[in-house]
Amino acid sequence: MDFFIGADFLDLKQTLFCGQCFRFAETDDNIFEGMAGGRYVKLRQEKNGITLLDAEEDDVRFWQDYFDTELDYGGLIKAFSEDKTLEAACRGRGIRVLRQEPFETLISFIISQNNNIKRITGIIQRLCENFGDQVRGGYSFPSAEKLAALSPDDLSPLRSGFRAKYIIDAAQKVNSGEVDFEKIALLPDDEAREALKVIKGVGDKVADCVLLFGLHRLSAVPKDVWIKRVISYYYPDGLPACVGEYAGIAQQYLFDFARTDMKKELTAKE
């Protein structure tokens, strides 16, 4: 069966390929296939939402949640647009901050360090093929328990380089409970960030990615090279007040804006 999910400001291509998740592919015009939460999905972009193709009834709630359909992005974009730069960044864009699994997000952004989106996607694909479970449509993301039993050498098929030891350390600390996402979710931003940084290879930026993309902490702003460029160029005194509690969402629009529309300007002489 097909199921329609209504949602404004949801552009699948932008949302799935803007560097917040790494497990989707465009397999035909306006058709996207991918995995999240151990589930395979095939999606079609619609005018005011998306259609789940050949799906089950109980998939609907999962994907509604995944695409954060409860949150009023139109209202947010309207508020952001009080600022001229953000108005330009939001124009024509429909990026939603997905509700991803914390562990998958943690490992994915450990892999992201000093790396590019294309290769990140490949490493994660090999991670799932080698250590995840085969399900309809692909492979699930491996559990912390599964990865915690491995050594960095066991990850050599991934060709993840120096990050292999970080992946294992993260899996072991999550598996042992030393890093507990449910507890971290209750902490204020700075304490939550520090709690994640006990993992080798996790610094401020990766921690903020876990908070924003994995725990839906919309106030978290990962400071990658592009956002640093945007801030120094447009906002030397910080993001404008109109972002409110949603600086993380504004950040995601600015990130895509910087990379796709402002690359020349922002990388000129730095």
Add this chain to the structure above:
DNA sequence: ACCCAGGGTAACT
């Protein structure tokens, strides 16, 4: 051959 990629660590001032 060189530079960069959704950074972090360790070893320096």
Add this chain to the structure above:
DNA sequence: AGTTACCATGGG
């Protein structure tokens, strides 16, 4: 507290 070489790998 603030800088800097180095970290594996692959693509431009």
